[in-house]
Amino acid sequence: MKTILQFLKDNAAKEADITEPIKVSDKGLENLRDLFRNEFPIVDKSKYLRIHPQVQREQIWSVKTEYVDFEGLIQEIPDPILVWISSEVKQLEGEDYIRVYPISPFTELSTEDDEICEDSALIGFPFLVELWNEQPMLSELLDRYLGFYKLKNENFLIEDSLKSVGEPRAEYSKSIIGLTPEQEEFRLIEISRAKYLNHSVLSLLSFLENRQEQNAGVVISWNDKIEYPQFFTEQHNGALTLLIAAKTAIDKNDEYWLADNPELPFKIFIRKDKNGFIITVMTSEKVRLVDQKNTELNCELDTQRSVFSNIDSGIYRLFYQGLNSPLKIRLK
Amino acid sequence: MFKSEYINELISGKLTVAGYKHIVSVVSVYIKKYNWPKSIIISNSDFSKYWTVEEIEEFVHQFFEWALTKNKFQYLNKIPENYQSYYLSQILVSFVANRIKEEQKKAGLSYDKCRELVTSISKENYTINVIDGVEYIYNKHFTAKEILTDQEIELAISYLPRIPILNSTKHYKPLVKLAVEDILNAAASPISIKKMTDKVFQLFDQKGFIVANIKEDSVDTVDELIKSKNFDHVIARIISNLNKNDAKILSEYFFKNEENLSIGKMAEKFKMPKSTLHQKIDAFKKVLRAYYIPVNEEEGLIFIKQLAEALNNSSN
Numbered sequence: 001m002k003t004i005l006q007f008l009k010d011n012a013a014k015e016a017d018i019t020e021p022i023k024v025s026d027k028g029l030e031n032l033r034d035l036f037r038n039e040f041p042i043v044d045k046s047k048y049l050r051i052h053p054q055v056q057r058e059q060i061w062s063v064k065t066e067y068v069d070f071e072g073l074i075q076e077i078p079d080p081i082l083v084w085i086s087s088e089v090k091q092l093e094g095e096d097y098i099r100v101y102p103i104s105p106f107t108e109l110s111t112e113d114d115e116i117c118e119d120s121a122l123i124g125f126p127f128l129v130e131l132w133n134e135q136p137m138l139s140e141l142l143d144r145y146l147g148f149y150k151l152k153n154e155n156f157l158i159e160d161s162l163k164s165v166g167e168p169r170a171e172y173s174k175s176i177i178g179l180t181p182e183q184e185e186f187r188l189i190e191i192s193r194a195k196y197l198n199h200s201v202l203s204l205l206s207f208l209e210n211r212q213e214q215n216a217g218v219v220i221s222w223n224d225k226i227e228y229p230q231f232f233t234e235q236h237n238g239a240l241t242l243l244i245a246a247k248t249a250i251d252k253n254d255e256y257w258l259a260d261n262p263e264l265p266f267k268i269f270i271r272k273d274k275n276g277f278i279i280t281v282m283t284s285e286k287v288r289l290v291d292q293k294n295t296e297l298n299c300e301l302d303t304q305r306s307v308f309s310n311i312d313s314g315i316y317r318l319f320y321q322g323l324n325s326p327l328k329i330r331l332k
Numbered sequence: 333m334f335k336s337e338y339i340n341e342l343i344s345g346k347l348t349v350a351g352y353k354h355i356v357s358v359v360s361v362y363i364k365k366y367n368w369p370k371s372i373i374i375s376n377s378d379f380s381k382y383w384t385v386e387e388i389e390e391f392v393h394q395f396f397e398w399a400l401t402k403n404k405f406q407y408l409n410k411i412p413e414n415y416q417s418y419y420l421s422q423i424l425v426s427f428v429a430n431r432i433k434e435e436q437k438k439a440g441l442s443y444d445k446c447r448e449l450v451t452s453i454s455k456e457n458y459t460i461n462v463i464d465g466v467e468y469i470y471n472k473h474f475t476a477k478e479i480l481t482d483q484e485i486e487l488a489i490s491y492l493p494r495i496p497i498l499n500s501t502k503h504y505k506p507l508v509k510l511a512v513e514d515i516l517n518a519a520a521s522p523i524s525i526k527k528m529t530d531k532v533f534q535l536f537d538q539k540g541f542i543v544a545n546i547k548e549d550s551v552d553t554v555d556e557l558i559k560s561k562n563f564d565h566v567i568a569r570i571i572s573n574l575n576k577n578d579a580k581i582l583s584e585y586f587f588k589n590e591e592n593l594s595i596g597k598m599a600e601k602f603k604m605p606k607s608t609l610h611q612k613i614d615a616f617k618k619v620l621r622a623y624y625i626p627v628n629e630e631e632g633l634i635f636i637k638q639l640a641e642a643l644n645n646s647s648n
Binding site: 031037065105143 | 347349353355389396400406409411412415418421422426428430432
């Protein structure tokens with residue numbers, strides 16, 4: 001079993017493109033071809049149904065291998081993860097999240113108490129539902145729907161256990177007794193890998209904690225750095241109020257976020273009005289703002305600034321020639 | 333990892349040279365990276381630890397044969413495309429883990445593994461003191477004065493029963509733990525980790541593996557022999573060093589001692605010193621323990637019956 005643990009610990013997929021030049025024999029190739037020649041006469045090209053049903057409990061999904069977290073940092077995982085959904089979709093400050101158990105094909109590291117599905121016909125191979133590894137994650141991480149699976153033993157659901165015994169993780173505690181060192185290590189590795197899933201929620205919580213206002217927040221990130229721009233409220237005299245009111249629909253106070261970092265070649269002002277956010281980039285150079293669907297947003301230009309208005313909540317990428325990678329701006 | 337395009341080529345029976353090179357190359361990278369032993373190739377007779385390309389190709393072929401037999405590709409179309417490469421790596425790693433496990437079963441507990449386990453158990457469960465640069469362990473705090481001499485320790489633990497390791501033994505750690513505890517209790521002295529490793533290793537009865545190796549051309553394993561209640565091979569080994577007279581003495585002592593004679597009386601009967609008779613009986617008991625430990629009473633009785641017959645035949 002050490003072989004499997006070594007493989008899991010090693011993030012094998014990182015070696016994806018590492019191969020070495022090798023001189024193989026024609027006979028070996030012919031033998032391997034023969035082995036498969038009549039095994040699968042018709043290769044099913046239909047693959048699986050590419051449908052995306054409404055996210056529900058007891059569904060199995062694959063998870064995206066890369067996502068931009070709530071604070072704008074890219075999160076990647078070398079090996080793909082499949083999950084079994086253990087809760088209905090819930091909301092946290094308007095963001096959909098679910099609770100899931102990762103699924104592992106390494107059934108040889110299961111214990112007697114583990115939930116195993118031996119039927120390969122469901123997702124292509126027998127799998128182990130990691131009932132000891134429940135994680136919250138944002139629903140947006142779900143990638144492909146693979147199937148529906150009903151647990152054989154519903155009592156293992158932690159939520160149900162809580163209701164029945166009133167003690168957190170009672171079932172889980174019972175099941176960790178009597179693990180072999182290999183099983184214990186396997187669980188630790190899998191729990192560690194699952195941080196990729198729960199990070200999506202943790203970064204949302206971090207955003208909510210650090211956001212500048214109760215109803216709105218802005219975070220920008222570049223080169224793995226995160227910055228929460230300062231929030232300012234300034235009261236203006238009557239003349240200015242009229243001018244601002246006319247231009248921005250803000251009447252009494254001028255409220256804005258200001259990203260003024262010496263590492264950035266420009267300042268960014270962000271305001272919010274009834275139509276959404278307004279991003280003002282203080283530079284005469286050309287900048288582009290792109291949303292999550294890769295659509296470029298319209299820009300109003302003058303000699304000093306580029307202004308993007310009527311922007312919804314979400315994550316945006318700001319492209320500027322002087323920056324190696326785009327700046328990410330999360331608005332909520 | 334494996335590229336999806338080549339996996340599809342392979343499954344459709346249209347593997348190209350580039351695809352084949354890729355697959356062999358990826359397996360080769362894994363072999364080197366994880367230092368997989370060559371013993372995972374079935375019927376490999378070369379004991380060098382370096383893999384040749386031919387051996388890697390042979391291994392690749394064996395792996396895919398096994399995967400097809402186990403229907404690992406039957407529902408490949410259900411597996412998401414971005415998971416297929418990981419899936420193929422997963423079944424390869426499972427295959428290797430399985431092979432290594434099978435090989436370890438044939439070999440029993442190695443000394444290196446035993447040392448690794450004794451060291452880890454010592455750290456987890458016992459007090460370790462370094463005295464004159466040597467690590468000693470004991471079940472309580474101790475000083476150098478409490479350490480007995482090697483002879484005293486040897487004598488104290490010489491009566492410990494051996495612990496059998498069978499082909500069916502899955503985990504060695506609990507057995508090693510038990511052995512360490514037995515040795516420390518019997519010796520009633522701190523013992524160096526090195527000596528503890530030696531003693532633990534000696535305490536294990538791995539005759540199941542020894543017997544399997546004695547007759548290399550035989551397909552029967554000890555377990556199979558025991559299952560069929562046929563102990564011929566084991567008994568032949570036990571009595572192989574006995575002469576006619578010894579067989580008669582042992583047969584009488586163990587199986588025909590109807591008058592319940594003491595060793596002294598038996599020595600008089602066979603006209604030999606009592607100590608010699610004692611030594612012969614003890615030596616036979618040791619051989620017996622080394623080669624066979626009954627799984628249950630029923631099996632033990634069958635074995636004894638066959639042993640009695642064999643001794644009787646040898647004495648005539």
